[in-house]
Amino acid sequence: xxxxxxxxxxxxxxxxxxxxxxxxxxxxxxxxxxxxxxxxxxxxxxxxxxxxxxxxxxxxxxxxxxxxxxxxxxxxxxxxxxxxxxxxxxxxxxxxxxxxxxxxxxxxxxxxxxxxxxxxxxxxxxxxxxxxxxxxxxxxxxxxxxxxxxxxxxxxxxxxxxxxxxxxxxxxxxxxxxxxxxxxxxxxxxxxxxxxxxxxxxxxxxxxxxxxxxxxxxxxxxxxxxxxxxxxxxxxxxxxxxxxxxxxxxxxxxxxxxxxxxxxxxxxxxxxxxxxxxxxxxxxxxxxxxxxxxx
Amino acid sequence: xxxxxxxxxxxxxxxxxxxxxxxxxxxxxxxxxxxxxxxxxxxxxxxxxxxxxxxxxxxxxxxxxxxxxxxxxxxxxxxxxxxxxxxxxxxxxxxxxxxxxxxxxxxxxxxxxxxxxxxxxxxxxxxxxxxxxxxxxxxxxxxxxxxxxxxxxxxxxxxxxxxxxxxxxxxxxxxxxxxxxxxxxxxxxxxxxxxxxxxxxxxxxxxxxxxxxxxxxxxxxxxxxxxxxxxxxxxxxxxxxxxxxxxxxxxxxxxxxxxxxx
Ligand SMILES: Nc1ncnc2c1ncn2[C@@H]1O[C@H](COP(=O)(O)OP(=O)(O)O)[C@@H](O)[C@H]1O
Ligand SMILES: [Mg+2]
Numbered sequence: 001x002x003x004x005x006x007x008x009x010x011x012x013x014x015x016x017x018x019x020x021x022x023x024x025x026x027x028x029x030x031x032x033x034x035x036x037x038x039x040x041x042x043x044x045x046x047x048x049x050x051x052x053x054x055x056x057x058x059x060x061x062x063x064x065x066x067x068x069x070x071x072x073x074x075x076x077x078x079x080x081x082x083x084x085x086x087x088x089x090x091x092x093x094x095x096x097x098x099x100x101x102x103x104x105x106x107x108x109x110x111x112x113x114x115x116x117x118x119x120x121x122x123x124x125x126x127x128x129x130x131x132x133x134x135x136x137x138x139x140x141x142x143x144x145x146x147x148x149x150x151x152x153x154x155x156x157x158x159x160x161x162x163x164x165x166x167x168x169x170x171x172x173x174x175x176x177x178x179x180x181x182x183x184x185x186x187x188x189x190x191x192x193x194x195x196x197x198x199x200x201x202x203x204x205x206x207x208x209x210x211x212x213x214x215x216x217x218x219x220x221x222x223x224x225x226x227x228x229x230x231x232x233x234x235x236x237x238x239x240x241x242x243x244x245x246x247x248x249x250x251x252x253x254x255x256x257x258x259x260x261x262x263x264x265x266x267x268x269x270x271x272x273x274x275x276x277x278x279x280x281x282x283x284x285x286x287x288x289x290x291x292x293x294x295x
Numbered sequence: 296x297x298x299x300x301x302x303x304x305x306x307x308x309x310x311x312x313x314x315x316x317x318x319x320x321x322x323x324x325x326x327x328x329x330x331x332x333x334x335x336x337x338x339x340x341x342x343x344x345x346x347x348x349x350x351x352x353x354x355x356x357x358x359x360x361x362x363x364x365x366x367x368x369x370x371x372x373x374x375x376x377x378x379x380x381x382x383x384x385x386x387x388x389x390x391x392x393x394x395x396x397x398x399x400x401x402x403x404x405x406x407x408x409x410x411x412x413x414x415x416x417x418x419x420x421x422x423x424x425x426x427x428x429x430x431x432x433x434x435x436x437x438x439x440x441x442x443x444x445x446x447x448x449x450x451x452x453x454x455x456x457x458x459x460x461x462x463x464x465x466x467x468x469x470x471x472x473x474x475x476x477x478x479x480x481x482x483x484x485x486x487x488x489x490x491x492x493x494x495x496x497x498x499x500x501x502x503x504x505x506x507x508x509x510x511x512x513x514x515x516x517x518x519x520x521x522x523x524x525x526x527x528x529x530x531x532x533x534x535x536x537x538x539x540x541x542x543x544x545x546x547x548x549x550x551x552x553x554x555x556x557x
Contacts, residue, residue, distance in 0.1 A: 190389075198407040199407060212395070289396050289436045
């Protein structure tokens with residue numbers, strides 16, 4: 001029997017007739033436990049460090065382009081120039097200082113925006129009066145691009161830090177509001193029925209059913225909010241800032257220092273990437289109960 | 296009070312605190328429920344004694360769920376009249392286990408109980424889980440359990456409230472045959488220990504005969520047939536008396552004997 005002992009693909013049993021195997025004195029071998037590593041209709045085997053792969057490829061192209069002279073140094077500085085410039089900036093303390101200022105701005109704007117978004121979403125998601133009063137104006141605000149408000153905000157709040165934080169917060173609260181509100185409103189009515197049969201009081205209902213049910217929506221909103229906060233950061237930092245990564249880049253532009261501009265861009269990029277990764281990690285932790293296609 | 300085209304008005308469910316000995320656990324009189332012009336329940340009367348196990352049979356769409364939802368007080372907005380008297384402590388088991396996916400098993404069991412002595416509630420929850428054979432799974436997520444296990448958690452959630460009335464709407468309908476038999480044993484076991492009145496909706500005649508003290512058949516909005524199950528001891532489908540009751544109930548359901556293949 002040649003079939004005995006050959007490795008078979010998952011799903012195809014070895015075609016041994018038991019009678020024949022017994023005559024040969026060999027027991028038919030059990031089918032080897034070869035199973036597909038993942039879901040057949042899933043996304044396939046997880047790639048290690050998948051999030052970084054594309055970035056690495058891109059940097060590789062940059063390195064190769066600069067080394068071969070295909071990329072003009074005046075247009076785009078070589079990666080090593082950027083690295084030494086970054087080193088210099090760190091040695092002088094410029095980078096840390098500006099990064100600190102930028103981070104504080106983004107974090108403050110994000111915190112205020114998230115807080116406002118959550119409070120407004122709860123107010124309008126959990127009460128009809130709140131919904132009637134709040135949802136309309138917020139939808140109107142949503143229709144106006146945040147940056148179109150900038151002139152007005154400068155007139156109202158000047159060009160100092162408050163204007164910058166408020167602008168960021170205004171951009172942040174919209175996605176938080178929209179997704180949290182949607183999460184609150186789309187809770188399965190079967191769970192509401194359950195809550196009635198076990199006689200949950202309203203506070204308990206909100207705490208045990210509504211809030212956890214809306215959490216996926218909130219976290220999705222948070223991902224948009226984090227990206228949005230950095231977007232707003234870039235813009236407000238170029239309006240009369242006296243510190244921050246954007247200020248550093250503006251200054252470099254007037255002196256024609258391409259490499260400093262690129263350092264700034266890389267910092268913005270790393271910032272955005274890290275922040276998004278952090279939210280995704282938070283998402284995975286907080287939604288451990290969910291089995292999704294991603295797992 | 297909302298009136299609708301049919302001239303029926305929605306009435307609230309009367310919950311009586313007075314479960315007097317001798318008084319029935321459930322008393323339904325002249326119950327009417329209608330969707331639009333269609334009277335799903337039409338002048339229905341039903342009584343359950345304390346600790347009585349009653350199964351409701353009926354064709355699909357005959358109004359079994361409508362009746363159960365009326366008893367559970369879940370039919371706000373459905374037009375109707377009539378008198379419904381149920382005990383204070385009513386638990387409902389749904390066809391889907393209806394566990395909150397974001398709460399761990401034990402938290403699901405004690406949902407809504409931690410107002411009254413959190414520690415006690417959790418101990419009672421653990422005991423209830425042990426009773427349904429799920430000791431040690433307290434911290435599992437509902438998603439990690441099989442369909443049968445999820446339904447057992449849902450039973451534990453009902454039991455931990457010491458219900459005087461247990462309402463179950465096809466609780467085993469989504470389970471495979473083998474699991475269903477195990478669940479029958481478990482339910483009967485739990486019933487013997489806790490003795491709530493039970494109203495079990497099912498479309499499975501054998502399930503009704505195996506579990507209930509009395510089987511009622513719902514037809515055209517009323518109880519059309521009532522049958523006391525007077526089989527003593529183990530209820531065996533091979534028993535000729537069992538078969539006789541089955542034939543009788545299938546007739547009441549309008550199923551020709553020769554059509555039954557199972
Ligand atoms: N929410 C509803 N709106 C309109 N008609 C309904 C609704 N719920 C049930 N019905 C109708 O009422 C009848 C009885 O339904 P139901 O009580 O669910 O039957 P059963 O549980 O016995 O299968 C069916 O004809 C169904 O179509
Ligand atoms: Mg039904």
